[in-house]
Amino acid sequence: MEYLPLGALIAFGVAVFVVSRTEVRPWERVVIFRMGRPKAGDIRGPGVTYLMPILDMPVRVDMRDRSLQIEQRAVAPANASADGVTVDLRWRVADPWSFTMMVADTSLRVPLELFLKERLTDAASADPGTLSATIDTELRAVVSRWGVEVIDLRIGVS
Numbered sequence: 001m002e003y004l005p006l007g008a009l010i011a012f013g014v015a016v017f018v019v020s021r022t023e024v025r026p027w028e029r030v031v032i033f034r035m036g037r038p039k040a041g042d043i044r045g046p047g048v049t050y051l052m053p054i055l056d057m058p059v060r061v062d063m064r065d066r067s068l069q070i071e072q073r074a075v076a077p078a079n080a081s082a083d084g085v086t087v088d089l090r091w092r093v094a095d096p097w098s099f100t101m102m103v104a105d106t107s108l109r110v111p112l113e114l115f116l117k118e119r120l121t122d123a124a125s126a127d128p129g130t131l132s133a134t135i136d137t138e139l140r141a142v143v144s145r146w147g148v149e150v151i152d153l154r155i156g157v158s
Contacts, residue, residue: 020050022058029096030058043096061096065151068108072116085120085131087112090152091143098147108148115142131155 024030024045032042034056044058051058070087091108093099105111119135132155140150 016053017050019053022049022051023047024049024060027062027064029061029063029093031061031096031100033057033059038097038101041097059100061093061099062106063093063096065090065092067091068112070109070112070116072113072120085116085135086156087116087135088152088154088156089150091148091150093147094144094149095147098145100147102146103148108143111146112139115139 022030024047026046029043029045030049032039032044032051034052036057068087068089068091070089072085072087089112099106103111115138116135119138135155136153139153143150
């Protein structure tokens with residue numbers, strides 16, 4: 001009878017230890033939120049990490065290279081030569097903290113489509129070479145604030 005509380009305490013401790021263990025794969029990082037608020041700069045991984053059950057919520061960030069292809073129709077006058085733009089983008093997450101805080105759509109498709117639509121309406125009748133260089137420079141500047149690094153960017157104007 002006197003060992004029952006001690007056994008229950010040990011069983012509870014083992015259960016908490018098992019539940020708090022999180023394995024982070026080599027291509028992932030985990031950004032920790034404590035009680036719904038981000039812990040400043042707390043990025044863990046790869047390897048085994050321990051979290052406080054109920055208090056900590058891990059958000060996994062995939063650090064592998066990803067590719068994305070977006071085709072955007074240009075809104076151009078009738079005499080313009082550009083019909084549309086195809087963007088082939090290879091990217092990866094460079095800063096998991098900024099990526100988690102700034103990007104809601106982790107595939108980046110929606111933010112990039114909005115970015116392209118905005119740029120194409122501004123430069124509908126521009127020279128294809130100038131348009132490509134402008135989009136490249138502006139895109140790299142924008143996504144760097146999101147914690148994303150552009151590995152390869154190919155812009156085709158048709």
